[in-house]
Amino acid sequence: MEARVVTSACSFNPDKMAKNPLFESPHMFFDVYCLKPGQAQKVHVHYGSDKVYYVLSGSGHFTIGDQEATYGPGTAVMARSGQPHGIRNDGPDDLMALVVMAPKP
């Protein structure tokens, strides 16, 4: 069975945000993003793919389209195809977030 303990798969990189793959298929990727305080994935856009974030721990400052908001553990955020999106760790603690994108761009 393909099973992954998410926190065990989460590694941090002191130099930049780390994307840690959990599962991948032609239909999706399913990652855990690990961000030290101040690290970010800059705002970017995909066409034809949707992305969902789910905050596991820490504080994520999201930009989706022309909106910005900060969410903590337990909140899921959707970025639809064509919507510029990004995430920044704006808190004092490490940030971990599940990220699914479908289809894989």
Add this chain to the structure above:
Amino acid sequence: MEARVVTSACSFNPDKMAKNPLFESPHMFFDVYCLKPGQAQKVHVHYGSDKVYYVLSGSGHFTIGDQEATYGPGTAVMARSGQPHGIRNDGPDDLMALVVMAPKP
């Protein structure tokens, strides 16, 4: 911004497992499944779509293909296109799991 507090979206049904939609698009659905003790989604199969479960709380007994295993919070499980799969709450507590399927069948 499309943001959802997952536990707030989770409702239970005393009669059967509850699927609570969080986000939906042509490329995926992203739900939270809420199962009282003993409730289950029976083993079934999709062709052309993959599904990932992520256990938020409680104890999930998974069947994927010909394998069975029980996982608690923090574990993600993959069911690929064509693999029979199901989940049962085999613990004493409520079970909540994120479920993403791509593409939407």
